[in-house]
Amino acid sequence: MKFSEPTFEAKKFLVKQGFPESFEAAVILGSGLSGFTDSIDHPVKVPYHTIPHFPVTSVHGHDGMLISGKVRNKSVLIFSGRFHHYEGFPFSTTVLPIHIAKEFDANKVIISNAAGAVNSQFKVGDLMVIDDIFRLFQKISIKPSNTFRYNLYPVSERVRGIASSIGLDIQRGTYLYVKGPNYETKAEITAFQRLGVDVVGMSTAPELMEASRLKIPAAAISLVTNMAAGLSSGKLDHSEVKEAAESRKEDFAKLVTELIDQL
Ligand code: HPA
Numbered sequence: 001m002k003f004s005e006p007t008f009e010a011k012k013f014l015v016k017q018g019f020p021e022s023f024e025a026a027v028i029l030g031s032g033l034s035g036f037t038d039s040i041d042h043p044v045k046v047p048y049h050t051i052p053h054f055p056v057t058s059v060h061g062h063d064g065m066l067i068s069g070k071v072r073n074k075s076v077l078i079f080s081g082r083f084h085h086y087e088g089f090p091f092s093t094t095v096l097p098i099h100i101a102k103e104f105d106a107n108k109v110i111i112s113n114a115a116g117a118v119n120s121q122f123k124v125g126d127l128m129v130i131d132d133i134f135r136l137f138q139k140i141s142i143k144p145s146n147t148f149r150y151n152l153y154p155v156s157e158r159v160r161g162i163a164s165s166i167g168l169d170i171q172r173g174t175y176l177y178v179k180g181p182n183y184e185t186k187a188e189i190t191a192f193q194r195l196g197v198d199v200v201g202m203s204t205a206p207e208l209m210e211a212s213r214l215k216i217p218a219a220a221i222s223l224v225t226n227m228a229a230g231l232s233s234g235k236l237d238h239s240e241v242k243e244a245a246e247s248r249k250e251d252f253a254k255l256v257t258e259l260i261d262q263l
Helices: 007-017 032-040 096-103 153-165 187-192 204-213 238-247 248-263
Strands: 025-029 043-045 066-070 074-080 110-115 127-135 171-177 197-201 218-229
Touching: 007 032, 007 096, 025 032, 025 096, 025 218, 025 248, 032 074, 066 238, 066 248, 074 096, 074 204, 074 248, 096 204, 110 204, 110 238, 110 248, 127 204, 153 218, 153 248, 171 187, 171 204, 171 218, 197 218, 197 248, 218 238, 218 248, 238 248
Parallel strands: 025 074, 025 110, 110 218, 127 171, 171 197
Antiparallel strands: 043 066, 066 074, 110 197, 127 218
């Protein structure tokens, strides 16, 4: 199926750069997680700004690169850098990676993000598979009839099983989507705890919703880069995100590799 003219043109361009006609999996890398690209075989890297219809990202820690390569001999399309709504992009742009994955017939998408822990039992550096999403302040409208139909629970069960098969103990829980870019207040985090939220972040929910609408199987992993506002004495800024991502770089790469292979 040709999704639409812009994604079709982007694909045509990428195939000319050496990308294959289809991929087995697509991976979206969250803030600070672009180190995963080091573990890809035969990489072909194309900067976002050179691709027709791709906007330019501005967030520090996102390098804006689309990569084709192999992981355990499976062909993988990797988005290193994403498009956030808080950067001013409409939701229809935040889901561009899902549209491109669809254009290349990827049969699964693995989405990752940096998130703040709301659950006080969690620690910085924890990996969490997302069981469900919570959209509080934001109506995410991509298509008027886009209802989130995913039950992420069976997939997250499998992700946990795969993680434990390689000796990784990961959390599971609910991801609260906030627009950002400012972090939450202490009062908000206290309220979110009462609502049963486990982590909070500024991405992923639109992508999961769009994957659900387009019926592409998806799994999403959060890396806890900080305790949310009021849960630790440290200051909240982007350097924490980079530090935590650096500390779990290898485990994250192992997990994503295994998910590409086995999910
Ligand atoms: N809040 C929202 N988004 C985030 C956070 C946070 O504490 N950490 C990383 N992304």
